[in-house]
Amino acid sequence: MxxxxxxxxxxxxxxxxxxxxxxxxxxxxxxxxxxxxxxxxxWHSSVExxxxxxxxxxxxxxxxxxxxxxxxxxxxxxxxxxxxxxxxxxxxxxxxxxxxxxxxxxxxxxxxxxxxxxxxxxxxxxxxxxxxxxxxxxxxxxxxxxxxxxxxxxxxxxxxxxxxxEQIRRLHAEAVAKEAQLKMLRYQLNPHFLFNTLNSINALIRFEQAGEARDMVVRLSQFLRHSLTEDPVQKVSLEQEINAVLLYLEIEKTRFADRLQVELEIPDALKNARVPSMLLQPLAENAVKYAIALNESGGVIKIGARQIEADQPGDPRLELRVCDSGSCEDNPGADAPGQASTGVGLANVRERLSTLYSNNYSLSQEQKDGGMLVRISLPLELPATGAGATTRREVVA
Known part of the structure; x- marks a missing residue:
């Protein structure tokens, strides 16, 4: 041809x-x-x-x-x-x-x-x-x-x-858009949290608990300062995330005192696992809002983490759990002020997980022992550490 x-x-x-x-x-x-x-x-003429x-x-x-x-x-x-x-x-x-x-x-x-x-x-x-x-x-x-x-x-x-x-520009544009979305979702938590906390402060003032309201305002400023210093896009260690949740729960302890108890079950081997910042705070906030606040005798919030194996070998995953002890059915109206829901917390967590991990995550809710159990499964991002993990069980009164 x-x-x-x-x-x-x-x-x-x-x-x-x-x-x-x-x-x-x-x-x-x-x-x-x-x-x-x-x-x-x-050669031919070598002789002559x-x-x-x-x-x-x-x-x-x-x-x-x-x-x-x-x-x-x-x-x-x-x-x-x-x-x-x-x-x-x-x-x-x-x-x-x-x-x-x-x-x-x-x-x-x-x-x-x-x-x-x-x-x-x-x-x-x-x-x-x-x-x-x-x-x-x-x-x-x-x-x-x-x-x-x-x-x-x-x-x-x-x-x-x-x-x-072109591919680098496209990936950069996608990364910028993803980062903007994460920042938007992450910063959305602050007004949501602030809205609920101000309602709680308003309730304390209404019941003439000025000292508790003042302490809550001080701790609220500490929590907001902590949240604003964190990069909304970068992931943090699980230990830092737990400390941020505890900082939030200290604010709520001003209101509920001994009625609020927190139990932690965090293996030491997982304390450096990387997780999105402010991931657990909306879940703890929902537990306080719909379990502790509605129960006259208070209750317990359990926060745990464990390593689980995925369907594919060699793909370890991290499971985070937030569980509350539930509310009393015969006292649904207790602490009614401040119970209006914006519907932001759980939806925000799901949207951030979808943005960060695409379809490589799961978030589920289920009733357990009269309370609500929320499970989050995501890829385990853990730096190389030695063997011999132990589990830290801590009770915060």
């Missing part, structure tokens, strides 16, 4: 090709001159070396050099034709140029030696000339194809670089 090579239109490629052509001319004909001198002139032999060899190579210049435009014109026609034109051109070079060589040799019977050996002389120009043609076509392949390879690298830059 006919095949047409790609066109070479780039000026830089043409200039590069010009340089390669003259390098080819210099190296190829200089090499032919040396080989001819060593294999024919010097005529004085005209070196000059004759140099003259023949000079004529061949000039004749090869005529081949180049023929080759370049035929280069754009189908391969079958191109091969035919190349062979015809080489045959004609080799014939001309043979005639010049024989005529020059006859004039120098006077051997007029040399024409009977035309076939042998022509065969040598044809071999030389076929060799030169192979070099020329090989260099030309090499330049084209090099140019195409460079174009492919440029296209790949453009695609890579």
């Amino acid at each position: 006919a095949q047409t090579p790609p066109q070479q239109t780039d000026p830089s490629v043409r200039l590069h090709s010009q340089r390669w052509f003259w390098k080819l001319q210099l190296i190829s004909w200089l090499g032919i001159l040396v080989v001819t001198f060593l294999s024919l002139t010097f 070396w005529p004085r005209f032999e070196p000059g004759n060899t140099l003259f023949q190579c000079s004529v061949a050099f000039l004749l090869s210049l005529l081949l180049r435009p023929i080759f370049d014109i035929a280069w754009e034709t189908p391969i079958a026609l191109r091969t035919f034109l190349y062979l015809v051109a080489v045959a004609v140029i080799a014939g001309i070079w043979t005639l010049v060589r024989m005529e020059m040799y006859i004039r120098l030696t006077g051997e007029h019977s040399l024409w009977s050996e035309f076939g042998g002389w022509y065969y040598a000339s044809l071999f030389v120009f076929l060799f030169w043609s192979a070099l020329y076509c090989g260099v030309k194809y090499y330049l084209l392949l090099e140019h195409e390879h460079q174009k492919m690298l440029e296209v790949a670089a453009v695609h890579e830059r």
